[in-house]
Amino acid sequence: MHHARGERPPEERPPDEQPPSERSERPKPKSRRLPRSVRERQILDAAVRVFAEHGFHQAAMDEISEAAGISKPMIYAYLGAKDELFVACIRREASRLIEAIGEAVDESLATDEQLWRGLRAFFEYVSDNRASWTVLHRQANIQGEPFSGELAEWRDRAVALIASLLTRATAAAEQPVQTEQMEPFAAALVGAGESMMDWWLDHPEHTADGLSRRLMNLVWMGFGDMLHGHRWKPS
Amino acid sequence: MHHARGERPPEERPPDEQPPSERSERPKPKSRRLPRSVRERQILDAAVRVFAEHGFHQAAMDEISEAAGISKPMIYAYLGAKDELFVACIRREASRLIEAIGEAVDESLATDEQLWRGLRAFFEYVSDNRASWTVLHRQANIQGEPFSGELAEWRDRAVALIASLLTRATAAAEQPVQTEQMEPFAAALVGAGESMMDWWLDHPEHTADGLSRRLMNLVWMGFGDMLHGHRWKPS
DNA sequence: ACGTATTCTTACTCGCCAGTAGGTAATGGA
DNA sequence: TCCATTACCTACTGGCGAGTAAGAATACGT
Structure with missing residues (x-):
């Protein structure tokens, strides 16, 4: 054990969720910005998965943010500190x-x-x-x-x-x-x-x-x- | 919460477990050295209490050693790393x-x-x-x-x-x-x-x-x- | 008395991770 | 078109706590 967590590879941002075909069809095709309510759902979904897999203390906020497809400060902005996030879950x-x-x-x-x-x-x-x-x-x-x-x-x-x-x-x-x-x-x-x-x-x-x-x-x-x-x- | 664990006061070593009266009566009156088997029991007893109270990750090895009335390296010497200690418990x-x-x-x-x-x-x-x-x-x-x-x-x-x-x-x-x-x-x-x-x-x-x-x-x-x-x- | 094994300590290192500072960029109303 | 607001980021800090180095002191056999 010896507290050695897996190291993340450099991790290029994956090419794209939606390929840029038919890009002029959508009203907001290339924007990743999403309203707060949607992000909160995504964060809670990810947090539940990660908390369930690793447990509260083992779960790293970085891993939750990665699983949610968003950066860490957004979690703090939307749902507060780690314990508040857990209570929300x-x-x-x-x-x-x-x-x-x-x-x-x-x-x-x-x-x-x-x-x-x-x-x-x-x-x-x-x-x-x-x-x-x-x-x-x-x-x-x-x-x-x-x-x-x-x-x-x-x-x-x-x-x-x-x-x-x-x-x-x-x-x-x-x-x-x-x-x-x-x-x-x-x-x-x-x-x-x-x-x-x-x-x-x-x-x-x-x-x-x-x-x-x-x-x-x-x-x-x-x-x-x-x-x-x-x-x-x-x- | 904000990960602020209680700070320990300076904590002078308590005067003594057994006061120095009748000090020439006992065979080993002033020595705190105890055989390994006894210390292992004490350490396991303390570890069970602390793990039960705070949980595995919250439990600090320092707190266990303090509860056992012994210093931290002795735990590592006798019962190994934290996970091994927990398994022993x-x-x-x-x-x-x-x-x-x-x-x-x-x-x-x-x-x-x-x-x-x-x-x-x-x-x-x-x-x-x-x-x-x-x-x-x-x-x-x-x-x-x-x-x-x-x-x-x-x-x-x-x-x-x-x-x-x-x-x-x-x-x-x-x-x-x-x-x-x-x-x-x-x-x-x-x-x-x-x-x-x-x-x-x-x-x-x-x-x-x-x-x-x-x-x-x-x-x-x-x-x-x-x-x-x-x-x-x-x- | 003398070495040797055992018990025991203080005082560190060092990686991990919660939380933040200080921004940039898109959006939408006037 | 401009500005306020909202969404979002990279890159840091601070400290907590596991694990250790290096040695001090006591017991014990001879």
Whole structure:
């Protein structure tokens, strides 16, 4: 190891993204200047990739700027220092994930169906956004207080949400359960999901649907005596 | 943040660990020289604490040496460079955890009892060794290939072990399960344990026994239709 | 007493990387 | 056409922290 990072070759600027053919057709053909909002998206995309690959401290701002196709001072101008950039990544990716799940879960559905759709949306989102997941799950937790708190907030929200789902699911049973009693189970479920996610990264032959189904069965049967006692099936 | 680590005050060497009273009583009263094996233990103890608190990259060798009460070159002389030191930490803490669980699980016992005792040992060990757990679970996974592989090996072993336990538990049932089919469940169980561990760090009012019991119930009932279908109780 | 191996220290070097200074060049409105 | 604004760059600095050189002091066998 001995802290020797790969040296970059001289790196001639690559010939061009769009070859200069039909150059008089476009309104702005040879200009690389792009509006701030576009650059911010590009920077965040690159930052998520690089943070996911190397981790927060290993990730060099130079590498992020290179991956984003822009120079370093622009990052500082648009998104601030490294920690602010990282928080911006966490916020964007967390809200994307929440949004993906939120779109799948319809309040008007039955509790079990909500749970099933939420799980499936979770597995499918992560399978399509591995870098995002890595930043959220693997990086944000590790770095000190500014970042871990940012994520713990989301995590607690997820646990509380699931606990309330499970509590409502058992409300009609003969022996209703307090939300407080339910939280360890909800935490276990969230953790089981995270763990299956990690396991999945090394066993990509399984499908999102299959994994969602396994986890759903585990939860559903775990509370089987309070609910129905039969194997749950997706509709 | 702006990478400004806390500045150490001038810090006079504290007067003395053992005051110079009765100095002619001890065989080696005023000498601070200690044999290599003792220093290695001290260094590993300090390193685990510091790695757990700050993470691998944030942890400065100077801080570890200070925490160990020894100067930095001794660490390099005894345990090598930073990455080698970290690997040494992972190896020691992993084998300690394995050993603690291994002592609790007696091969001659019934499968369910083995699982129960293993879970309890796990929760109890971690509750007594939080820094160790943090290094293992939170740090080792994050750092690049040298370290994550070291831990993934242990983790896979745990998943395989649990899968085989569960498989044997269902072997006599009407519809036996292949170990291969069992692995996602085992991974989910390991992840559930890890997650409850993390959750526990923020909710210390719960007991190791209570959490073990909850998780045991979750697993047991999860396979209830293959086994007995009733709530499992510790003896 | 005397050499030898071991423990232990202070005081450095040197590369990496976050963050910045001080510009240039395109754009778009008046 | 001019000017203000926005987009963008190259080339630096400052310091943090891993790793080391060179030697000092203690134990221990003979």
